[in-house]
Amino acid sequence: MSLRLRNGSKIAGAVLIVVLLVGLIPGVIGCTAEEEFPLHDPLVRFKIATTTSLYDTGLWYHLEPIFEELANVEMDIVYAGTGIALEYGRRGDVDAIIVHDRAREDVFIADGYGINRRNFGYNFFLIAGPPDDPAGITGSTAAEALKKLHDEGVKDADTVKFVSRGDDSGTHAKEKLIWKEAGFDYEDVRNSGEWYVEAGKGMGPTLLMANEMQAYVMADISTFLAYNLKRDLSIEPIVDKDSIFLNVYAAIAINPETHPKAEIDIANQFINWLISDEVQEIIGTYGTAEYGRPLFFPIASCDMPGCPPVEDYTTPVPAYMK
Amino acid sequence: MTELWNGLVKAVELIISLDPEVMQIAGRSLMIAVSSTVIGSVICIPVASIIHFNRFRGKRFLVSLIQTFYSVPTVVIGLFVFVFLSNTGPLGGLGFLHTPVAIVIGQVILITPILLGLTISALSGVDRAILDTARSLGASGLQMAVLVVKEARFAVVAAVIMGFGRAISELGISLMVGGNIRGFTRVITTAISLETSKGDIELAMALGIILIFIALVVNIVMNRIQQR
Numbered sequence: 001m002s003l004r005l006r007n008g009s010k011i012a013g014a015v016l017i018v019v020l021l022v023g024l025i026p027g028v029i030g031c032t033a034e035e036e037f038p039l040h041d042p043l044v045r046f047k048i049a050t051t052t053s054l055y056d057t058g059l060w061y062h063l064e065p066i067f068e069e070l071a072n073v074e075m076d077i078v079y080a081g082t083g084i085a086l087e088y089g090r091r092g093d094v095d096a097i098i099v100h101d102r103a104r105e106d107v108f109i110a111d112g113y114g115i116n117r118r119n120f121g122y123n124f125f126l127i128a129g130p131p132d133d134p135a136g137i138t139g140s141t142a143a144e145a146l147k148k149l150h151d152e153g154v155k156d157a158d159t160v161k162f163v164s165r166g167d168d169s170g171t172h173a174k175e176k177l178i179w180k181e182a183g184f185d186y187e188d189v190r191n192s193g194e195w196y197v198e199a200g201k202g203m204g205p206t207l208l209m210a211n212e213m214q215a216y217v218m219a220d221i222s223t224f225l226a227y228n229l230k231r232d233l234s235i236e237p238i239v240d241k242d243s244i245f246l247n248v249y250a251a252i253a254i255n256p257e258t259h260p261k262a263e264i265d266i267a268n269q270f271i272n273w274l275i276s277d278e279v280q281e282i283i284g285t286y287g288t289a290e291y292g293r294p295l296f297f298p299i300a301s302c303d304m305p306g307c308p309p310v311e312d313y314t315t316p317v318p319a320y321m322k
Numbered sequence: 323m324t325e326l327w328n329g330l331v332k333a334v335e336l337i338i339s340l341d342p343e344v345m346q347i348a349g350r351s352l353m354i355a356v357s358s359t360v361i362g363s364v365i366c367i368p369v370a371s372i373i374h375f376n377r378f379r380g381k382r383f384l385v386s387l388i389q390t391f392y393s394v395p396t397v398v399i400g401l402f403v404f405v406f407l408s409n410t411g412p413l414g415g416l417g418f419l420h421t422p423v424a425i426v427i428g429q430v431i432l433i434t435p436i437l438l439g440l441t442i443s444a445l446s447g448v449d450r451a452i453l454d455t456a457r458s459l460g461a462s463g464l465q466m467a468v469l470v471v472k473e474a475r476f477a478v479v480a481a482v483i484m485g486f487g488r489a490i491s492e493l494g495i496s497l498m499v500g501g502n503i504r505g506f507t508r509v510i511t512t513a514i515s516l517e518t519s520k521g522d523i524e525l526a527m528a529l530g531i532i533l534i535f536i537a538l539v540v541n542i543v544m545n546r547i548q549q550r
Contacts, residue, residue: 061504259409
């Protein structure tokens with residue numbers, strides 16, 4: 001009898017657990033339907049993958065609500081390096097991509113994954129390093145600077161190190177391009193010693209790593225400024241004047257013939273909106289208040305070798321016809 | 323040191339001021355992890371009981387296999403779920419990629435081995451004397467099973483807490499299949515990862531402290547339930 005009583009309280013406990021767990025279910029499902037899982041939202045979800053530099057600087061936080069209201073869509077922004085963004089695009093997991101690597105953009109479009117490419121903004125890369133510049137790259141061109149870093153780094157990895165993104169991002173692609181211009185085979189550079197550090201991380205963490213190691217690093221100016229403001233970096237820009245440092249951002253719509261589910265009409269509207277005067281002005285002034293200078297430039301102000309031809313960004317993309 | 327202190331101050335500030343974005347992210351983390359834990363428990367506790375109460379060939383091997391999967395890295399699960407849910411994958415048509423549902427799917431897969439394995443351990447830990455007594459009092463097989471589950475409930479709840487802990491603290495799955503979309507799939511761990519990469523170390527630390535705080539509250543609640 002006493003056993004039964006004891007069991008009685010245990011049963012009550014077990015029942016309570018079950019009741020609480022069951023009680024949670026409607027709560028969870030309720031949220032599923034209402035706010036947390038708005039899969040049946042009447043609004044269309046429009047998904048883009050964007051390069052990290054544009055995201056980390058907060059530009060998309062600024063632009064997202066404007067486009068959402070304009071197009072009456074719910075915009076989902078996934079941030080990823082150019083390599084991953086292109087992969088999302090190839091798989092049709094997004095409706096448009098924002099990338100910065102012309103060579104791979106062209107392949108992406110030629111392979112039938114993307115259409116309606118438009119450049120909409122640019123800025124520059126730079127090579128930052130310790131202020132005392134142990135490798136002596138001050139005043140060099142980009143290619144000369146990397147060559148010096150390589151030569152000095154191979155000689156003495158304790159004083160000269162270079163941190164590479166090493167993640168197939170647009171920045172990494174540009175770095176490889178400069179190595180090529182400097183007359184190096186990239187695979188040789190990678191394997192030339194411990195002076196060459198592959199971070200495998202986004203721009204911000206790579207900068208922080210270079211800062212901790214007092215190493216040289218290649219970064220886009222916007223991420224450098226944003227990170228410098230917040231973390232007070234002890235490395236500083238050393239080489240930043242070279243036309244090869246030009247960094248042009250492009251928007252590409254996913255080809256609906258390859259991926260019929262892609263929201264091509266919204267993607268077209270989005271791309272035309274990016275090259276509109278309204279957004280170009282936002283891009284040209286964004287960051288001025290915080291950094292004393294804009295982080296990006298409107299594409300129309302690009303007038304150096306390597307800039308896209310004018311008709312590349314002044315022609316609105318045509319409506320898609322099936 | 324100042325960074326640690328600033329992180330702590332910021333966490334307290336964010337909690338006291340009920341910062342809407344932080345609260346939304348914390349709520350979403352909790353909701354997703356609770357959903358995963360509930361779904362996982364509903365599936366795993368009965369399955370673990372079936373495994374425990376039946377004798378069959380390869381049972382030991384099965385248990386070892388389950389235990390091996392305790393240590394599957396979250397990025398590996400993230401990768402597999404991504405490949406399945408991606409538009410070109412076998413389940414791409416469902417459109418679950420980069421939604422909270424995708425994270426729940428990944429987390430259920432993540433905690434299934436833990437829930438199964440620890441529940442089996444819990445049931446195995448029940449004192450044989452209780453079973454012998456019950457049998458001598460003429461209990462049927464089903465009655466015996468119910469008795470064992472009841473006797474083991476402390477350890478079973480501990481398994482559920484463990485599963486919840488693994489679910490709410492994982493990063494790889496949320497990042498890979500959730501996509502860290504602001505206002506939709508951003509959870510505490512992915513927000514920490516993002517804020518760190520943006521250089522907002524204090525905010526990242528504050529979010530970490532909030533995560534631990536949530537875990538603490540959930541554990542207190544679960545312990546209360548356990549002690550009834």
